[in-house]
Structure formats: C-alpha cells, structure tokens
Amino acid sequence: AQSVAQPEDQVNVAEGNPLTVKCTYSVSGNPYLFWYVQYPNRGLQFLLKYITGDNLVKGSYGFEAEFNKSQTSFHLKKPSALVSDSALYFCAVRDISAGTYKYIFGTGTRLKVLA
Amino acid sequence: KAGVTQTPRYLIKTRGQQVTLSCSPISGHRSVSWYQQTPGQGLQFLFEYFSETQRNKGNFPGRFSGRQFSNSRSEMNVSTLELGDSALYLCASTPLGGQGAAGDQETQYFGPGTRLLVL
Secondary structure, eight states: OEEEOEEEEEEEEESSEEEOOOEEEEOOEEEEEEEEOOOOSEEEEEEEOOSSEEEEEEEEEGGGEEEEETTTEEEEEEEEGGGGGGOOOOOOOOEEESSSEEEEEOOOOOEEEEE | OOOOOEOSSEEOOOOOOEEEEEEEEEOOOOOOEEEEEEETEEEEEEEEEEEEEEEEESSTTTEEEEEEETTTOEEEEOOOGGGGGGGGEEEEEEOOTSSSSSGGGOOOOEOEEEEEEOO
C-alpha cells in the first residue's frame, strides 16, 4: 500500500541553523513527491516537487529537497532557518504507475524556529 | 491569476443538519480534490473530481458526497452532521490536462479552507 511517513511530529531548530524535515515514502512505482507548508488557519502552500530529473530540487523561500530512491526518502532542507519558517510541513506522494490519482499526505511535522 | 477560493470560510452547524461547501478552482484547472483536516487524523483524502466525474474516493461514509460542474467548480455535501465532522475542509485544484506548464500538471494548489464546527 502506498504510504508517506514523517517520523518527527516536531522539529526545533535555532534561527540561522540548517534545518531538515524528514519524509520517507512507499509506492509501487515511480513517485511524484511534494512538500507543502501550512501556516495557522490557512490552507496548504506548495513549496516544491520532484517529478523527474535532478535529485536535488529547489523550491520557494530557500527550501530544497533531495530525492533518494534507494532510501525512498525526500527530506526537506534549508541552509539557514528563519523564525518565519515556523509552520506545519506536509510531505505528499502520488503514485503515477498504479492508475490511481490519489495524493497521499504524511501526518505533518511542526517546525519551530527559535530566535 | 486568482487562486483557489472556498466558501464559506467558517460555518457553525448542529448535529443532524446538512452542509454544502463550495470550491472554485484556479482558472483552467480541471481536477478538484477535497480533504478533511483534523488535529487527530491529519489530512484525509475525501474525493477527487475530474471533468465532472468522481475519479477517486477516500474512506469516508456515504454522508460525504460531492460533485463538479461543467465550469470545474465543485461542491461537497455532508448530510446528517456528527460532532466528529468538525474539521477544516480543504479543496485543491490541479491542471491535469488543462492550462499550465507540463511540470505543473501534477501539482495541487490549495484553497484557504472552510472551517466547520458542529455543535
């Protein structure tokens, strides 16, 4: 069964330090992978995606993510965290080979950047 | 280009009532998906519509239904509301064959959500 795991409910990082939010996935075919961010009382905002090509994907607000097929991971990273990055982050996958059009979301990771 | 809009933004209902939520996708987008978000269950997929047809459905009871119109606008309906239906309902649209660069075909763009409180 398709699944997405975000193993950390919360990640704390000091402002200016690098941050990583982890995501692993399980799909039967080639995945399309996404990261979204949600601020309080708002919908999800698209950050970046991996469809094909370079394993390192750059997205909005200085975020990037690395697709690792052997480890089935798609961790979100940023070299220098800002307090304004504090939000809820969701990883999502769409399995394009199974004929399904569902997007599977992880449970979310709350990022807290401490000043 | 305007983003995904959802109406109403907030709603209070009582148990047993029914509710209809509306979603207008980004112009040119043909696919609309609905999600329920609660603190305990996270983001749960409800259903997806493409060209007025339900293409996929999540594991929700039949009280949850939806439809899509020819202009791609979508509505979801919840009948016989229960306390547990209190949630943020999110709508997302995707180009999928409509306008947009090839790489954007798979990206979902979310609306601000409708927060439903059932008393």
